[in-house]
Amino acid sequence: MAAVGSGSTALLTDRYELTMLQAALADGTAHRRCVFEVFTRRLPAGRRYGVLAGTGRVLEQLAAFRFGTPELDWLADERVVDDATLAFLADYRFAGDVVGYAEGEVFFPQSPVLVVEGTFAQAVLIETLVLSVLNYDSAVASAASRMTSAAVDRPCLEMGARRAHEDAAVAAARAAVVAGFAATSNLEAGRRYGLPTIGTAAHAFTLLHDDEEAAFASQVRSHGPGTTLLVDTYDVRRGVERALAAAGTGLGAVRLDSGDLGVLAHEVRAQLDAAGARDTKIVVTSDLDEHAIASLAVAPVDSYGVGTSLVTGSGAPTCGMVYKLVAREGASGVMEPVAKASRSKTSLGGRKAAARRLGRDGRAVEEVLVVGPDEQVAAWTDARRREPDPLLRPLHVPLVTDGEVLPGLTAAAGVQAARARHAASRDELPRGARRLSADEAAVETVEMRLA
Amino acid sequence: MAAVGSGSTALLTDRYELTMLQAALADGTAHRRCVFEVFTRRLPAGRRYGVLAGTGRVLEQLAAFRFGTPELDWLADERVVDDATLAFLADYRFAGDVVGYAEGEVFFPQSPVLVVEGTFAQAVLIETLVLSVLNYDSAVASAASRMTSAAVDRPCLEMGARRAHEDAAVAAARAAVVAGFAATSNLEAGRRYGLPTIGTAAHAFTLLHDDEEAAFASQVRSHGPGTTLLVDTYDVRRGVERALAAAGTGLGAVRLDSGDLGVLAHEVRAQLDAAGARDTKIVVTSDLDEHAIASLAVAPVDSYGVGTSLVTGSGAPTCGMVYKLVAREGASGVMEPVAKASRSKTSLGGRKAAARRLGRDGRAVEEVLVVGPDEQVAAWTDARRREPDPLLRPLHVPLVTDGEVLPGLTAAAGVQAARARHAASRDELPRGARRLSADEAAVETVEMRLA
Structure with a gap:
């Protein structure tokens, strides 16, 4: 809270x-x-x-x-x-x-x-507080839903904390998971809402070390070969070679955070497969939004890390x-x-009830606002509760x-x-x-x- | 905090x-x-x-x-x-x-x-926390500065709490004041940062009462004639008449929150002046941004209340x-x-120092990043501290x-x-x-x- x-x-x-x-x-x-x-x-x-x-x-x-x-x-x-x-x-x-x-x-x-x-x-x-919460959280969830839609069955990972106010970031992670994201990088969101958290290393970790080999060896030693190695600090092809040298073909995943992700993903997949690392996954990050995710549908990508566009509602930062x-x-x-x-x-x-009208195929047809004298609206609501209409789903x-x-x-x-x-x-x-x-x-x- | x-x-x-x-x-x-x-x-x-x-x-x-x-x-x-x-x-x-x-x-x-x-x-x-704070607060301040620029010497009032995450809203109010806003509607921001707070009534207050006359009379009774009356719940012309009837020509201000604000402001100013309420101010609100503020420069408006576009960075919600x-x-x-x-x-x-190069007229000419060996950059910084260069203002x-x-x-x-x-x-x-x-x-x- x-x-x-x-x-x-x-x-x-x-x-x-x-x-x-x-x-x-x-x-x-x-x-x-x-x-x-x-x-x-x-x-x-x-x-x-x-x-x-x-x-x-x-x-x-x-x-x-x-x-x-x-x-x-x-x-x-x-x-x-x-x-x-x-x-x-x-x-x-x-x-x-x-x-x-x-x-x-x-x-x-x-x-x-x-x-x-x-x-x-x-x-x-309570007006201001109610609106603050619903306007921000719904803006993020509305964007997130388009991203998880575009990703189909590939997991989306929330990584936007640094691009939102520090407490808004916690709410954004929560809203993203409501709309189908699989996990978040945000530790406080993980603690507060029991969400899975993810994250392994940034470019700074590689740059801290004398070379990429030393960085990868250290990360694998500390986190095991199942970790995700970030392979684009220098040359991606060399990065993948070094990642495999450090972790072997049991390497969990590589992360690509720059460049033409579609092309790179194909090249890296081929390189991993040729080396026998067929189970090593490819995570892509780098200013993704729902359109970028959709454009990567045919690329051999296993999951999408999304930051800025998620926490800013992908063009609609508030409802x-x-x-x-x-x-x-x-x-x-x-x-x-x-x-x-x-x-x-x-x-x-006037007070309203609301229902979604469904077609015979179970799909939504109309959003129905039920209006009229207060007692009539209440009676309508009670009647729907007693006798559910399979083609009119009450929403309140x-x-x-x-x-x-x-x-x-x-x-x-x-x-x-x-x-x-x-x-x-x-x-x-x-x-x-x-x-x-x-x-x-x-x-x-x-x-x-x-x- | x-x-x-x-x-x-x-x-x-x-x-x-x-x-x-x-x-x-x-x-x-x-x-x-x-x-x-x-x-x-x-x-x-x-x-x-x-x-x-x-x-x-x-x-x-x-x-x-x-x-x-x-x-x-x-x-x-x-x-x-x-x-x-x-x-x-x-x-x-x-x-x-x-x-x-x-x-x-x-x-x-x-x-x-x-x-x-x-x-x-x-x-x-501390990376994530530093970036979260600076990216959001700077996005708001960057937008706010354009608004206060466009408003020239008319006060801008921050009213965006409901369109931002509830804690982000507090930071937004603070950032707005940094960039020249005069006050905020946000009470927590007022408390935490000693900012002036403003606000009088919403349409709900008028609708709560049996009629506009009763609402205005109540507000003036409770807050004095210096209050700001919201005059656009029903008909603006009638609203202004009723406002003057309730408060007299000592009425502090009227607020307009809908319609064509430029046209309305002229009409309301004429109406107020004709009634002798020459000191009654006109506050406008309603989805203003820097462009709307600029377009109202020739309208007889006394202050601008800004919400959504401010707290969402006016199109750039994060840096x-x-x-x-x-x-x-x-x-x-x-x-x-x-x-x-x-x-x-x-x-x-490499570590950098930074300075702004100024022309003879005192205006900025270049942003200078001073780079080189660490000790050289440090020596440069020390030298500027000992002997200030009036045409090169150090920024750190x-x-x-x-x-x-x-x-x-x-x-x-x-x-x-x-x-x-x-x-x-x-x-x-x-x-x-x-x-x-x-x-x-x-x-x-x-x-x-x-x-």
């Missing part, structure tokens, strides 16, 4: 959440029941689907979203809010309900991937997810839909009830469940949805209005 | 740093003296300069880069390294030297922005900085330059000596020093270097070889 200073996550928050709270506490509206929805208005240009990731991290951080003495003292010193608000914050813990798409699920424009219900005071405070108030208790105590109504950024008001699952996080959604278990969910949801996409070329969302989002 | 689990930052590290260490400890090379340099091979396409940020954060985190029992236990359980390496790690603290460009300084391709010297074991372990071994002690005990020499990614070996300043971080470089003081350094260095750039249109690096990087 990310932590700051005292271990509280409560100040990972935009100031306006607190100033709104102060005014709403003063006028009584802070206690109105509210429904906030998280969704994105559009996918990045050319993308056919998005991948929800970070839900488990949101849930982990909710518990630490408490205003302790250090936070309250700072807010008081800075006069961010008044004493009444400080008193409220001192007792704050999130006590509302959250439902949402299962982590790892694919999403489309308008998909309500998270729905937070509680008083305004309860729900507004445009927003956290919008869609319904709230009115003065009469009845829940009413609300929506911004000025020139742009119009939203669809409970995540938090009365402030309690449901089990199995966080830490390593959450990552594994999300990984399985992603694999199943991606398999369900229409044929062609996984092509890398730019196109519209793979399914259309439609509204189903209940009377 | 970012922290994880036990508060240690030591596992924010790629696994290969530790596996290299194990082999180097076993063969004795771990104790060879090494010089690693951090530099980037190129600027993002079209950018004319980069801005170094994050140095203060690197230094803050060095102190927490210790392997405690939880870290050692996990490494042992996972068999990441052997017992001898675990024993070394248990005692590890960085005890080397670091010099670098002052935080906030501008940089160009090949600029050696950080130079780490120590044994291989000392210096290799391509690398951490390369450039010199190391050989078997004879003498320092020797080293460099990768295969088909691509060639680096310039000491940051860490024998593991001790020099004072004034971290926390709030570090941010303010970096902000001043950035302003001065940017002013020194050649005329035209601050244009937003795509072009080459503003000055050429040249090599000055000492015999």
